[in-house]
Amino acid sequence: MIYRKWGRAVRWENGTIVRVEEAGEAREEDGVFFAQPIAHGVIPSGREGSPARVIAVAEGILRCAQDDMKIERVLVSEGIALHECDSVRWHEETRHVHVALTRGPWRVLIDDAEVVGRVADALARCEGERDFEHVLVPPQIKIDVNCEKEQMPGGLDGYGRPIERHRVEGEPPNFYRPSYRVRPVRRWMNVRAIPFGTMRPAPQVIALVDGAKALVEHDERVFVTRLRVDRVTAAGERGEMLL
């Protein structure tokens, strides 16, 4: 089985713009995994996204710094990849943002450019650490929790096979391939908590904080609280959870 990938990407990383073009193939022969570059040119220049757009997103994030709140890390990337595995071909367009904001002892991690301003404002208003009986985790904030989970359908895995709905138990049916250079490994993807229980109002998680904590908003006040990932009280259809 031979897997090939052609990719182009542009990223802004802490002040440097990086444009990357690469292509490679991986094959598995008698249990041995081989990977090497191959000729590119399959994806025309410019398809990876606009450096100007990536720079604009990064500069928008940098403008969110205020008072004693610092922006420790900004990474914005856009890319396009064409994958081929045996007779299956598929393409993928990606946009990623990784931001770390710090204030006092807290490092807040954000992966959505749209919310950086709101999170920065909240962090600047944070009053300290406080425990809450429950917190509400919205669907866009991804955390690994200890409860019954399921893999939701969508997309193709590292061998070009469909990712199908499956209860998370036993061996994962799909393979994760982050790069052509890495041997695919079985992994659950598109995972959510299986809906159960009754959702009810609680302080809302705005962003994750390093050290298994979260920034939460409660009655227009902001605190950092410990996330109790082993105590899921309810899970909703859209992926929201009450911890």
Place this chain on the structure above:
Amino acid sequence: MTTFSIAAIDELWLHGTLAERRLTHGRAEQRGNEIVATDARDDALVAACERAMVELRAAMPGDAERVRLVARNGEATMTIEMNGISIVTTPEHVEADMQLLRPYATQSPAPRPLRPAPLVWHNGSAAVLLHEAIGHPAELDVVPIEWPSWLRVDCPISLRRTSFSDVPLRRMTRLVVSQNGAPFALPSPRIDVHLVRGGAYDPLTDVVTIDVAIPAFTIRATRAQIAAAIAGALGEPIRYPGVVCSREGQELVVDSFAPLLVTRELT
């Protein structure tokens, strides 16, 4: 304009059988704050890596469970793992370094110390402690703190990157700890540190974490606590077999040396 070219071959061997082999090559051209990176091939660098891989294969110990051979621009390193404990070495040093690893290959994991005690850092392992407590803060321009006057730490810093698509970062090229007129007394009781699994430094909290492999325990202390705990040292710097340093996802080998070092309790 500055250019950077790389070729690398790495192989993973499990119980003497080849499991993975990958070739990487590329070139980065930097103008100002823009890098254009492609996987262009430099035949001379690839040939140098092939030669280094021959040397690595010849030097690979036959009794290791897991060996990763890496030839990077012709430089050869190997990571050898036995019983969950690993060293990073070169063909030149592999025989001597395996003498450190083999005693733990068939033993149960060394027990966690029952109670804190002064630490004696053997085999150059203090280089890992000071890599985290002095080297990384220097890379990040963190304000220095005071260390014992007899302690000297030489850690040149330059812009380095792991691969052609990475942004160069200020990184240590090596770290050499030496002493000049240090006090020394072997404490009793004590915990003898032989091998270290890894470490980290968080500039936000100024906390250093050291994951000791032999015996198995973890230290979490601020730089100031570590500086205050350093009690003495003996002899010349010894090469420590095993510092692959990761920052921003970029892994680099950092040659590391330290004398026998004594610290007070660190937990």
